[in-house]
Amino acid sequence: MDKKLNANLLILAWFDHNKRILPWRNTKDPYKIWLSEIILQQTRVQQGIAYYERFISHFPILEMLARADENQVLKLWQGLGYYSRARNLHATAKYLYLHEDSIFPDNSQDLKKLKGIGDYTASAIASICYNEVTPALDGNMYRVFARYFGLYDDISEPATKKKFFALGKEIIDRERPGDFNQAVMDLGAMICTPQNYKCEACPLNESCFALQKNVQNKLPVKLKKITIKNRYLHFIYIHHQHLFLLMQRDDKDVWAKLFSLPKVESRKADDVPIFHRDYDDKCRFLYEETHLLSHQRLHIKFWELEVNEQSLSDLKAFWKAEIVSYQDLERYALPKPIEKFMDLRIFD
DNA sequence: GAGCCGTGGTA
DNA sequence: TTACCAAGGCT
DSSP states (O other): OOHHHHHHHHHHHHHHHHOOOOTTTTOOOHHHHHHHHHHHTTSOHHHHHHHHHHHHHHOSSHHHHHTSOHHHHHHHHTTSOOTHHHHHHHHHHHHHHHHSTTOOOSSHHHHTTSTTOOHHHHHHHHHHHHOOOOOOOOHHHHHHHHHHHTOOOBTTSHHHHHHHHHHHHHHSOSSOHHHHHHHHHHHHHHTSOSSSOOGGGOTTTTSOHHHHHTOGGGOSBOOOOOOOEEEEEEEEEEEETTEEEEEEOOTTSTTTTOEEOOEEEESSTTOOOOSOTTTGGGOEEEEEEEEEOSSEEEEEEEEEEEOOHHHHHHHHHHHTOEEEEGGGGGGSOOOHHHHHHHHHHTTO
């Protein structure tokens, strides 16, 4: 039997008996499928489930998400990372509500025009909700195909994406494209994992190139390495009793539009930060930590400055910040290091 | 199109 | 400790 047709049948048969039970698995509601796919971009299922439940609970239908405040959406997204996903999610909800009568496009080509929906997500939604025969090419599909067929193409190359997509189009089940896409993802997440792959339990283990040659750990090939840049950030907790300054971050840096403490950045690790020359001798160093992003290593120092009411007001104007109390934080999305810092502050 | 955008799990 | 990378997309 043709190896590609064989793979299709084996993967689907395996899926029918081994698929994961997930909150978005028993619906074809494009709103719910869309939400789940955005949440799961570059995110593990285990981490995404709680966020999915929370969003559905707050916004059962698209209209409610569309009418929400962006800061509320960001707050619900807090801790999940890649916050542009939340901003695009909200923008797309508003667009569909205001201009498309809350109706999603029913094909991948038009879905791709929406903010936050790229090739993968468009195919996932279209195949699951509308039975469009289009492969959802994600990290799992790259890995399963590369290993099963013995493809050594560098998956960070755009040309490889075209090749794998074309291959996926040949293999995908014509009758059950959505199930096929999800089957490959389950296989990649449960069996054909990057490490500790469980080939003995794999439905493809009688004809897998990587298993036969014992090169599972060589595939897929990914050559590009990301470079990590060091940054030295100083955050200052400027407060009068339990009132303190908080400010929204701009959209040209990490954690865009999230809320944070007044910040100064320095060139080197041991540079003394200059927050405000009238107050710098009163700033007290609290602690430091290293926070890792996908592409930056942030060396963060936290400082404290206790001031009177008038100074707090002056410094609020200086930083263009807001004066808030701890209870107000339920309305503001915070980056993880700031969230941790505020959790420590409450025990003052 | 290469670089950027988070957090957490794992080895 | 470091590196990889997870249901990618945007600029």
